[in-house]
Amino acid sequence: MSKQKLGYSCRSCNQFFTKWSGICPKCSEWNTLEEDVFIPVEKTRFESHRVSQNKPELIHEIKASEGHRVATNITVVDRLLGGGVVEGSLILIGGDPGIGKSTLMLQLSEAFSLQGKTVLYVSGEESKEQAALRALRLGIKTDKIYLFSETLFAEIKKAIDTIKPQLLIIDSVQIVYKGELSSLPGSVTQVKEIAMEAMHIAKGEKITTFLIGHVTKSGELAGPRVLEHIVDTVLDFEGDREHGYRILRSTKNRFGPTDEIALFQMGSKGLKEVLNPSEAFLKERIKDVAGSVIVPTLEGSSAFLVEVQALVAPTNFSTSSRKSTGLDQNRLSLLLAVLEKRVGYSFQSVDVFVSVAGGMKIVEPAADLGILMAIASSFSKRPVNSETVVIGEVGLTGEIRSVSRIESRLKEAIHMGFKYAVIPKKNSQGLPESITKKLTIFGVELVEEAIGQLLSRKGGTSTIQTKKVDYAGTPQSL
Structure with missing residues (x-):
């Protein structure tokens, strides 16, 4: 057997070194060198499992097969x-x-x-x-x-x-x-x-x-x-x-x-x-509770519905808390900043908690508007209509940007029995009748417009009827 050589390998770039260093000399990653053994390649090392003897061929002469x-x-x-x-x-x-x-x-x-x-x-x-x-x-x-x-x-x-x-x-x-x-x-x-x-x-x-x-x-x-x-x-x-x-x-x-x-x-x-993730994630959902919004999300070729929950509660400490489960903490901070700057909400004296029910993780920006509306709903103590889904990416200036594969998302909402959808205005144009006949579409361009559609604020009335609730979730008449 060939003589082995002791040294260190970078787990990031796989380069071998004879001496340890805090930073990899090749890829400049820190703390990636680990003790390793260098093995010289032997000619017969994998001989027993060689695929076949082959030679270079022109690409158009090769018979391609998926296997x-x-x-x-x-x-x-x-x-x-x-x-x-x-x-x-x-x-x-x-x-x-x-x-x-x-x-x-x-x-x-x-x-x-x-x-x-x-x-x-x-x-x-x-x-x-x-x-x-x-x-x-x-x-x-x-x-x-x-x-x-x-x-x-x-x-x-x-x-x-x-x-x-x-x-x-x-x-x-x-x-x-x-x-x-x-x-x-x-x-x-x-x-x-x-x-x-x-x-x-x-x-x-x-x-x-x-x-x-x-x-x-x-x-x-x-x-x-x-x-x-x-x-x-x-x-x-x-x-x-x-x-x-x-x-x-x-x-x-x-x-x-x-x-x-x-x-x-x-x-x-x-x-x-x-086989039906939407039904699985929504079966324990409680309707007409402030802070709950249904968001159609995509994973690969599949569209399904998840519930985003938010809780905004007074804090007892000098520093307010921001916690999230199932979504990016940095994205939550961004959406809170948009609500403060563009809508006028103040979160200085409250704790904000946001969670995706069922243990799911959401990474796509198409869920931004749903997360934002869940926070606004809990903050204003008014629930979003339980038969509504919310879709849209939120920009830093408060604009609602279009999302991909809107029809797949809306078809899943129809399949699960929802009646209303708040979506980006650009996505609302040119939708087929098979969707618009079964789902009432509200196209929005700004965050303020979306809140006006879903929630009653500053004495106004919402387009989609809501009920006022307290922090415990008890319905009250308007």
């Missing part, structure tokens, strides 16, 4: 991946501890095995008995799933050669290690080597491979950045463990769309797919 896809028969997962799992692809899935990654992989294993495919589930974090007990609890009964509790990659490789599975799951990539390396499992070198080995196995043997990865405290995938470059698809498994919903989000996909999501509900029998 054979295998349907998982889990509707939301198939849509997320673009029609199923591509044979021989390498997929990385990450998420917080206890979020349900292993549960999802076991259910996916069952879906493959029911199609007659052999599955090898390598569990480095649980014994075979513990993994079997989990499968029993989930009601998984099949003779095509092999469980293997092992962390040494050489032994895993032997099992792959013996069983010859169509689906390989390694749980997790930070636990498995190569014995010929002196570094600890989970180090930069070990993770890179395991990922490279998995890639050559997936491509060379046409074995669909899932790697389960850990995440850092900030929610990012642990390990070197090169790990995400090696794999074909990166999936993030998100969700609040206090809520029952879990979101599988695609952030990279060489064979399909990105930014798609699959929604699940965690129960005693594992993860259950949610």
Whole structure:
């Protein structure tokens, strides 16, 4: 074996150095150098899993193919991946501890095995008995799933050669290690080597491979950045463990769309797919309460409705508080500044709390007007009409900017039984009759105009009838 060289690798740019430094000399990132082992490349290192002998060809002479896809028969997962799992692809899935990654992989294993495919589930974090007990609890009964509790990659490789599975799951990539390396499992070198080995196995043997990865405290995938470059698809498994919903989000996909999501509900029998997210997020909603606004949002090709809740309450401290859950804190500060400057609201002596119900996260600016209206509703103690949806991006001068795919958003609102929609004026032009006959559209250009449409203020009356409520949410007659 070639002589190994001790040193340090940057987890950002993957450059190797013999001496440690607080800043990477190549990419200038701080505190990214970690102890590592440099391994000289051997000629026969991946020989057993070489894809084929090939030569350069002209691009128009190559017969392009998307590859054979295998349907998982889990509707939301198939849509997320673009029609199923591509044979021989390498997929990385990450998420917080206890979020349900292993549960999802076991259910996916069952879906493959029911199609007659052999599955090898390598569990480095649980014994075979513990993994079997989990499968029993989930009601998984099949003779095509092999469980293997092992962390040494050489032994895993032997099992792959013996069983010859169509689906390989390694749980997790930070636990498995190569014995010929002196570094600890989970180090930069070990993770890179395991990922490279998995890639050559997936491509060379046409074995669909899932790697389960850990995440850092900030929610990012642990390990070197090169790990995400090696794999074909990166999936993030998100969700609040206090809520029952879990979101599988695609952030990279060489064979399909990105930014798609699959929604699940965690129960005693594992993860259950949610085919109608709007209904799931709105089923516990209380109507005619100040501070509640329904916002149609987009995730990939899907439009669904979420409830944005705001609470504006007097503060008992000299410094007021601004808290948000499920949306960007900086965006909240911006919208509060617009309300103060353009509408005249004062938030100096009040605390402001904003949350997206159900554990969802909103990142698109199309939700700006909905967030702003929820805050204004709570501040003025007047609810927004419960049959109204609000859409629009808010600019710094108080203008309401148009948003993309307005028809998809409005069709989802119609599907869920809503009657009114406050949207940017530019988007209100040229809408088809199939929407305007079922939904009353109010086009607005400024924040003040939107508040006038939805809320009664300064003695005026709103276009859409509202009721006055106190901070506890008790309706009062006007």
